[in-house]
Amino acid sequence: MKIEEEIKSTVVLAISKKIILNILYTQNVINDKFAEILKPYDISGEQYNVLRILRGQKGCPANMCSIQERMLAKTSNTTRLVDKLLLKALVTRNVCPENRRKIEVLITKKGLNMLNELDPKVVEHEIFFSKNMNTQELESLNELLEKYRNQ
Amino acid sequence: MKIEEEIKSTVVLAISKKIILNILYTQNVINDKFAEILKPYDISGEQYNVLRILRGQKGCPANMCSIQERMLAKTSNTTRLVDKLLLKALVTRNVCPENRRKIEVLITKKGLNMLNELDPKVVEHEIFFSKNMNTQELESLNELLEKYRNQ
DNA sequence: TTTTTATATTTGTATATACAAATGTGTGTT
DNA sequence: AACACACATTTGTATATACAAATATAAAAA
Numbered sequence: 001m002k003i004e005e006e007i008k009s010t011v012v013l014a015i016s017k018k019i020i021l022n023i024l025y026t027q028n029v030i031n032d033k034f035a036e037i038l039k040p041y042d043i044s045g046e047q048y049n050v051l052r053i054l055r056g057q058k059g060c061p062a063n064m065c066s067i068q069e070r071m072l073a074k075t076s077n078t079t080r081l082v083d084k085l086l087l088k089a090l091v092t093r094n095v096c097p098e099n100r101r102k103i104e105v106l107i108t109k110k111g112l113n114m115l116n117e118l119d120p121k122v123v124e125h126e127i128f129f130s131k132n133m134n135t136q137e138l139e140s141l142n143e144l145l146e147k148y149r150n151q
Numbered sequence: 152m153k154i155e156e157e158i159k160s161t162v163v164l165a166i167s168k169k170i171i172l173n174i175l176y177t178q179n180v181i182n183d184k185f186a187e188i189l190k191p192y193d194i195s196g197e198q199y200n201v202l203r204i205l206r207g208q209k210g211c212p213a214n215m216c217s218i219q220e221r222m223l224a225k226t227s228n229t230t231r232l233v234d235k236l237l238l239k240a241l242v243t244r245n246v247c248p249e250n251r252r253k254i255e256v257l258i259t260k261k262g263l264n265m266l267n268e269l270d271p272k273v274v275e276h277e278i279f280f281s282k283n284m285n286t287q288e289l290e291s292l293n294e295l296l297e298k299y300r301n302q
Numbered sequence: 303t304t305t306t307t308a309t310a311t312t313t314g315t316a317t318a319t320a321c322a323a324a325t326g327t328g329t330g331t332t
Numbered sequence: 333a334a335c336a337c338a339c340a341t342t343t344g345t346a347t348a349t350a351c352a353a354a355t356a357t358a359a360a361a362a
Binding site: 195196197198224226227228231232235250251252253 | 317318319320321326327328
């Protein structure tokens, strides 16, 4: 369905407006579908994102700052996301001995197991949207998005 | 900046994953910039979206259902968004006399004036991201996004 | 050493998202 | 009329976003 139909617009939209609406709407579709995958695991998309960042550390602890700057939403509240993960025993949290202002966050074995179980489902989700497009179209979409975002 | 740099990824990402991350991240950039435009007017992006839908009614009242289905985020809570707009006198809300289950929501003169004042800033925001791309690239981006979203 | 400044994180408040349950109203059936 | 069912909206609860203020610690300056 075209974006005008999705929002039931009755007027012709400028291409610059259509692209904005298309990106915002597509993001909603992606997120809704991803939330369904995560639902049985009782974690949110943002919590998943934190876990994924922690796994990427390969055993090294991450502090709040470094998690924050790797998040997609730059204004996420990492403290509270880590709080939730701590309650579920998916991460550990300790004051850094070298610099007591910092907090060392580590993913637990339980957290790693959850991510490993999710891995194939996440890949399936990513491929789902790409499956009817050829490599050239995918590369083109990616390049155009980056050109668009960087003004 | 490429998406890998934005999220400080150290590994090469599959194209299907890059596109997902690119869309999610680009949406955040668009929303953050738009929120700044709205800030002086003390309304949120979702509240703006409701006002824009109501103006599109051209004097006809809209009920909660029809507002909901025109929203970008299909799970927005229209009742509470309209509550906020009512407090600022940007809309009126009345029970529909023909069907008392329905609510008639109308944009006020104050609401219309706010939208009119915002119009040029919104267009400027839309054009900002498109300005370094030619018509063909813009059309191509729009088509690829729609093909992508519809699997 | 005390003060100032910078850094890292937490907390508070308002708003919005997500979803289920509750409420109120209209329609059709017996 | 009484009942069941569908429709439209509201309300409740948990989570997340957005942003400012508060707290704690470290480093630099006086």
